[in-house]
Amino acid sequence: MSTSSDLFERAKLVSPGGVHSPVRAFKGVGGPPRFMTGGQGALITDVDGHNYVDYCMAFGPLILGHGNKLVRDAAVDAIGRGWSLGTAEPYSLELAEYITRRIPWVQSVRFVNSGTEAVMSALRVARGATNRDKILKFEGCYHGHTDSMLIKSGSGLADASQPDSAGLDHATLSGTVVAPLDDEAALEAVFERHGQDLAAAIIEPVPANYGLLPQRRQYLQRVAELCKQHGTLLIFDEVISGFRVGFQGAAGLYGFEPDLVTYGKVIGGGFPVGAYGGKREYMELVAPSGPVYQAGTLSANPVAMCAGLATLRQLSDGSLYTKLEAQGARLEAAFAGQNRVLLQRIGSLFWFYLASPAGGPLRSLKAMQARPAAPFGPVFHTLLEGGIYLAPSAFEVGFLSAAHSSAQVDALAAAMLAATAELPG
Numbered sequence: 001m002s003t004s005s006d007l008f009e010r011a012k013l014v015s016p017g018g019v020h021s022p023v024r025a026f027k028g029v030g031g032p033p034r035f036m037t038g039g040q041g042a043l044i045t046d047v048d049g050h051n052y053v054d055y056c057m058a059f060g061p062l063i064l065g066h067g068n069k070l071v072r073d074a075a076v077d078a079i080g081r082g083w084s085l086g087t088a089e090p091y092s093l094e095l096a097e098y099i100t101r102r103i104p105w106v107q108s109v110r111f112v113n114s115g116t117e118a119v120m121s122a123l124r125v126a127r128g129a130t131n132r133d134k135i136l137k138f139e140g141c142y143h144g145h146t147d148s149m150l151i152k153s154g155s156g157l158a159d160a161s162q163p164d165s166a167g168l169d170h171a172t173l174s175g176t177v178v179a180p181l182d183d184e185a186a187l188e189a190v191f192e193r194h195g196q197d198l199a200a201a202i203i204e205p206v207p208a209n210y211g212l213l214p215q216r217r218q219y220l221q222r223v224a225e226l227c228k229q230h231g232t233l234l235i236f237d238e239v240i241s242g243f244r245v246g247f248q249g250a251a252g253l254y255g256f257e258p259d260l261v262t263y264g265k266v267i268g269g270g271f272p273v274g275a276y277g278g279k280r281e282y283m284e285l286v287a288p289s290g291p292v293y294q295a296g297t298l299s300a301n302p303v304a305m306c307a308g309l310a311t312l313r314q315l316s317d318g319s320l321y322t323k324l325e326a327q328g329a330r331l332e333a334a335f336a337g338q339n340r341v342l343l344q345r346i347g348s349l350f351w352f353y354l355a356s357p358a359g360g361p362l363r364s365l366k367a368m369q370a371r372p373a374a375p376f377g378p379v380f381h382t383l384l385e386g387g388i389y390l391a392p393s394a395f396e397v398g399f400l401s402a403a404h405s406s407a408q409v410d411a412l413a414a415a416m417l418a419a420t421a422e423l424p425g
């Protein structure tokens with residue numbers, strides 16, 4: 001038995017499912033998860049000494065790769081000064097100034113510890129700003145595990161909301177309305193019925209939690225218009241797309257100015273950081289400036305703030321995004337002219353769907369359900385045996401980093417094409 005298998009048996013005895021976040025388990029692909037000891041550059045190493053080229057990259061934060069020297073130095077220096085202060089300090093100020101000077105619609109920002117917290121807080125601000133209770137979310141978009149967001153439209157009908165978890169507060173859930181992606185008519189119907197009660201519409205402008213489902217700009221435009229028309233705040237959840245598809249995230253990429261934005265992942269360079277920010281008039285509602293309460297013992301932790309700033313400093317001139325786009329385009333090009341894998345991609349985010357690319361891009365759950373995929377588990381394990389680590393789920397996206405070489409990207413394409421060679425087109 002491998003050491004990973006041994007550790008997994010022990011872990012299951014002391015933690016639910018042997019993991020501390022369900023996406024880390026191999027439930028969707030079978031077998032015990034690999035226990036990793038560390039990573040360097042594009043590689044991650046397991047307890048049995050195997051190296052893998054990592055395309056999960058901690059689920060997104062590590063846009064510079066594992067062990068980036070400048071991030072490491074910033075974190076180590078910060079530890080040397082004291083790793084938790086619980087006071088006003090200059091490190092979060094520097095990071096807040098760095099962001100607000102470069103993203104015009106983020107005029108004020110509050111740091112928290114996770115994307116979940118950022119979303120939970122932004123929703124509270126929206127309710128406080130509008131004195132309304134309901135929130136619109138979109139089918140297939142994930143916004144962390146706060147009760148009101150653990151819901152989607154089970155049947156594809158905008159109002160037939162089914163919770164995704166046990167243990168949710170049903171009173172809270174009743175305030176969540178769900179609309180499908182990529183469907184203007186359904187969206188308009190939702191606004192017609194609920195518009196006057198909607199505090200906010202929250203969307204991943206680059207939906208990346210149910211596969212990667214790039215939206216038409218016109219659809220996002222319609223969301224923005226309907227929000228404006230109904231006095232509903234527009235929240236872009238950029239926990240994945242922020243500082244990833246460009247320094248200004250998807251808002252900058254597509255040319256929108258959301259009322260509020262949530263961040264996580266890249267903003268902390270791999271340390272626990274989330275943030276919410278936006279227009280000053282809304283952010284001034286947050287305590288102690290205003291009546292919307294939100295707090296955190298470890299918020300704006302100095303080590304995480306310094307690591308985040310060291311990360312963003314390496315991204316702000318845009319040259320790394322050009323390099324990542326080139327690597328992404330290289331991967332995409334390798335899939336031209338075949339009929340068994342649909343590759344969807346925006347910049348350094350990519351997703352393999354094991355079905356024919358004929359029929360064009362998938363933009364909604366409904367479209368995905370109409371084009372069933374081949375099982376992902378066997379392909380995942382073939383790649384894993386070949387030294388490639390993808391996130392262990394058919395619906396998780398892949399992440400390229402600045403540390404991935406062209407040769408590694410070519411090897412990923414070759415391995416995926418080989419592993420799917422027998423699939424029907």
Ligand SMILES: Cc1ncc(COP(=O)(O)O)c(C=O)c1O
Binds near residue numbers: 145209264
């Ligand atoms: C778009 C989006 N929002 C929110 C979250 C929640 O962030 P966290 O896992 O840091 O709580 C995630 C996590 O993957 C996410 O992808």
